[in-house]
Amino acid sequence: MRREVPLLICAIVGFTLIIVYFVPHPPFSDMRDLFSDWFSVIAAFAIYLGILNLLKNSVDKVFRKRSGWGFSIVIIAGFVLFVFIGLYEGSDFGEIGTRYYWLYDRIYFPLMATMFAILAFFIGSASYRAFRARNVEATVLLLAAFFVMLGRVPIGYYLTSWLPEGWRMGDVANAIMTYPQMAGQRAVMIGIALGIVSTSLRIILGIERTFLGGE
Known part of the structure; x- marks a missing residue:
């Protein structure tokens, strides 16, 4: 049962x-x-x-003094502080000008922005490794990324401003984003949708039972 x-x-x-x-x-x-x-x-x-x-x-x-226990103290202190201030402010704790909003705007939001800023460096590092021209697919990806990035900055416009309309770097970048990129994005979305449908049917029909903790 x-x-x-x-x-x-x-x-x-x-x-x-x-x-x-x-x-x-x-x-x-x-x-x-x-x-x-x-x-x-x-x-x-x-x-x-x-x-x-x-x-x-x-x-x-914290009690066992395991690795990284100092960060756990920060987590506990932040949780207690936010909960206490939120309860103290009452039902209007999220309004602009409250202490809770000040904590959110001056502590949580900068920390979140810092996390995404660090994530940008990881994305750049991963892109550098992925864009190495080791085979035909990687070379195509490298060229497409080069044209798109160059077409999105002013230097790309100045370098190709002498070319006729439709052949400038910005036009090439727009063409890449409009046609091959959109086609690939739609293919990925179709694959995701089919995966969601198949997984949902497996769960509904009782074939997939991993969410119950079994095999």
Whole structure:
């Protein structure tokens, strides 16, 4: 029963949401609204469980003095500070001018911007390794990236401003982004959609059971 009940619930919800997409009328539409409310409640509990698990692991790391326990202190202190200030501010804690908004704007937002700034360097490093002309595919990728990047900066315009309209670097970059890039992007999106459909059907039909903790 520990496996059959979750599989039955998953099948009922999955087939109901599929049917309501084609038959958006009661009772299926009412069941869709009910399931949506359940999803919101479950997601809220999942967030709290994730927070509690993070705090538990952080406290355990601090007490055991394991590697990186100093960062765990920062996590715990930040969590306590944000929760305390949020409760102190009341229901308007997210309004501009509150202490909570000041913490978010002066601490959380700069940290998030720093993380994405560091991510840009990792992307640049990965691009350098990927754009090495080791084979035909990598050479095509390297040339396309070169033309697009050069067409997006002013120097590309000045270097090719003497060429006729349609042959300048900006025009070449736009052509690459409009045709081959868009075709590749659509192919990737189609593949993702087919993967989502196949995985969803496997879960609904009970073929895929890894979410239950089994094989």
